[in-house]
Amino acid sequence: MASGSHSWHCCLLLAFFLVFSGADGLSTAYYATSCPSLQQVVRATVSSAIQAERRIGASLIRLFFHDCFVQACDASILLDDVPETGFVGEKTAGPNVNSVRGYEVIDRIKANVEDVCPGVVSCADIVALAARDSTALLGGPNWAVPLGRLDSTTASLAEANRDLPGPDSDLGTLIARFGAKGLSPRDMTALSGSHTVGFSQCTNFRAHIYNDTDIDPAFAALRRRTCPAAAGNGDSNLAPLDVQTQNAFDNAYYHNLLVRRGLLHSDQVLFNGGSQDALVQQYSSNPSLFAADFAKAMVKMGNLCGAGGEVRCDCRVVNDS
Known part of the structure; x- marks a missing residue:
């Protein structure tokens, strides 16, 4: 968390910047004058975090997704609960907690x-x-990020519980949830490819490995070794979302789907006799196509902006009024 001195200095300069920035909408050059070293600072810090724990890269990609799907890309997911004021954030929503x-x-x-x-x-x-x-440092595509978002002063626990798709979602639900955010089925299938890195908890894939029939039996048996059938046993045990190259951002996720080795039900429904089968096959055989579509979809999702806000001095709390 930013220190008290950082917050004090931030708030001292905040009003000046908001009045004189004069920027409308997002631009890749938004901080070219006001913070020219921004991107180097961010990448160096992310690189250090990934060197310490490679899994954190996947977590940061997922954090962006979970932010953008609730009130747009406004950092509302970062706000802590403040019991003394009654403020409730999004961190305890079902798709976010633990x-x-x-x-x-x-x-x-x-x-x-x-x-x-x-x-x-x-x-x-x-x-x-x-x-x-995180995507680039794990071996995936790089892209220019449009900037100029503001931080929300509100959060929505209800919207987080309602709008974020779950691991048991069927294809129709996924298409509808992404469509509600202006994202096409193609965007959805490309963004799902971020599951080429990262891990998921047993509680998220238990039903798929024990109850579904659209799964390779040997793969199901492998996952059952560390995910007992009974709920409450091993719920937090982790398994890689991509059994082939769990720490590399590549197109192996789609290879897995072709052989019925998607870890989550919501993964395997992308290749299960439905509308996305052909695209999954294309991404599986054409990594450059996947990389290009993923980058485009991330920019498109990132363009979901809130109606207003502030530049928070501390990402976990709104600024003092």
Whole structure:
């Protein structure tokens, strides 16, 4: 978390920046003058975090997704509950609690950015840049990130519980949930490819490995070794979302789907006799196509912006009024 001195300096300069920035909409050059070293600072901090724990890269990509699907890409997911005021954030929503990670890395990036550009860069933009850098540092595509988001002063636990697709979602639900955010079925299938990195808990894939028939029996048996059938036993045990190259951002996720080795029910439904089968086959055989479509879909999702807000001094709390 940013220190008290960082927050004080940030708030001192915040009003000046908001009045004189004059920026409408997002731009890849948004901080070219106000914080020219921003992207180097973010990438260096993300790189350090990934060197310490490679899994955190996947977590930062997922954090961006879970932020953008609730109130748009506004860093609302970063806000802590404040019991004394009755403020309730999104961290305890079903899809987020004991699942979304990386908050401390965002705090670290924010503190490092504040050291060089106090009061200038939003937490929402930091989350977007961290997701891009995580993808690239894990071996995936790189892209220019449009910037200029503001941080929300509100959060929505109800919207997080309602709008984020779950691991048991069927294809129709996935298409509808993504469509509600202006994302096409192609965007959805490309973005699902982020499951080429990262892990999931037993509680998320237990039903798939024990009850579904669209799964390779040998793969189901492998996963059952560390995921007991009875709920409450081994619920938090982890398995890689991509059994082939769990720490590399590539197109192996789609190879897995072709041989019925998708870890989650919501993964395997992308290749199960439905509308996305042909696209999964294309991504499986054409890694460049997947990389290009993934980058486009991340920019498109990142363009979901809120109606207003502020540049938070501390990513976990709204600024003092």
